[in-house]
Amino acid sequence: MFYYLCAVKLNQLEKIKVGIVNYLNAKPLVYGLKQSSVIHDIELIADYPANIARQLLEGTIDIGLVPVAVIPHLKEHYINTDWCIGCDGPVASVCLFSEVPVEQIETVLLDYQSRTSVALAKILLREHWKIQPRLVDTKTDFRTDIKGTTAGVVIGDRALEQRNKSAYVYDLGEAWKQMTGLPFVFAAWVSNKKLPDAFIAAFNQANEAGVNMIPSVVATTPYPVFDLHTYYTHFINYQLDQPKREALQLFLAKLTEHTKEPVVMEQK
Numbered sequence: 001m002f003y004y005l006c007a008v009k010l011n012q013l014e015k016i017k018v019g020i021v022n023y024l025n026a027k028p029l030v031y032g033l034k035q036s037s038v039i040h041d042i043e044l045i046a047d048y049p050a051n052i053a054r055q056l057l058e059g060t061i062d063i064g065l066v067p068v069a070v071i072p073h074l075k076e077h078y079i080n081t082d083w084c085i086g087c088d089g090p091v092a093s094v095c096l097f098s099e100v101p102v103e104q105i106e107t108v109l110l111d112y113q114s115r116t117s118v119a120l121a122k123i124l125l126r127e128h129w130k131i132q133p134r135l136v137d138t139k140t141d142f143r144t145d146i147k148g149t150t151a152g153v154v155i156g157d158r159a160l161e162q163r164n165k166s167a168y169v170y171d172l173g174e175a176w177k178q179m180t181g182l183p184f185v186f187a188a189w190v191s192n193k194k195l196p197d198a199f200i201a202a203f204n205q206a207n208e209a210g211v212n213m214i215p216s217v218v219a220t221t222p223y224p225v226f227d228l229h230t231y232y233t234h235f236i237n238y239q240l241d242q243p244k245r246e247a248l249q250l251f252l253a254k255l256t257e258h259t260k261e262p263v264v265m266e267q268k
């Protein structure tokens with residue numbers, strides 16, 4: 001009877017809600033989840049990073065591939081698994097795009113889809129490029145406004161497209177590496193509650209399997225804009241290893257040091 005009741009209860013348990021970034025860079029990790037039996041225990045919710053962050057803050061998801069810049073705003077947080085969206089040097093898809101050299105930039109438009117990269121850009125403008133342009137938050141697509149002395153921070157697939165359009169492309173992963181000598185973490189699997197160890201272990205394995213299946217992901221994802229195999233293996237760096245954890249701590253320390261203003265979470 002006891003076992004029966006447990007079984008009934010298990011059947012009724014809600015699936016764990018997992019927020020995923022709807023960019024190409026998340027595809028290998030998501031591919032791994034979809035190939036794994038862990039997929040039966042989860043519900044995937046795909047959106048752009050700022051909205052995944054908002055959902056974790058509001059508690060409508062349990063875990064997400066979340067911009068790390070929102071970690072200080074969570075009442076409770078756990079950084080799960082050995083996998084992330086990171087880089088060690090140039091990342092290709094997080095850049096400051098401009099028509100003029102960086103020292104001539106007067107205004108920077110900040111991508112509404114981002115939380116980490118816009119915070120990183122503020123740090124780099126101040127500490128690395130040492131300029132103080134006017135910073136403007138955006139709400140919708142703004143790429144056609146990148147002209148004259150108005151530059152823009154663009155992330156994700158749209159940044160891969162913008163590389164072919166802007167005269168000057170300043171890679172934020174590369175600039176961070178030049179400034180600190182460290183890799184960088186843009187997003188990690190952050191939960192707002194402690195999730196069962198067995199689930200996290202299976203989730204971790206699924207991520208690893210996905211990264212090991214990059215050739216299959218590339219084969220099933222036609223993308224004429226950028227060589228995806230190069231993107232997944234030379235630019236994006238998925239392992240959340242010790243140097244990346246140190247880089248994450250440094251970034252979070254710089255965030256509290258510099259950007260005292262709260263992260264504004266936009267409504268959809």
Ligand SMILES: C=C(O[C@@H]1C=C(C(=O)O)C=C[C@H]1O)C(=O)O
Nearest residue numbers: 049067093114115116117156186
């Ligand atoms: C490298 C990237 O990392 C992304 C950048 C994020 C941000 O700026 O908040 C969040 C999630 C990541 O997927 C990218 O999207 O190009």
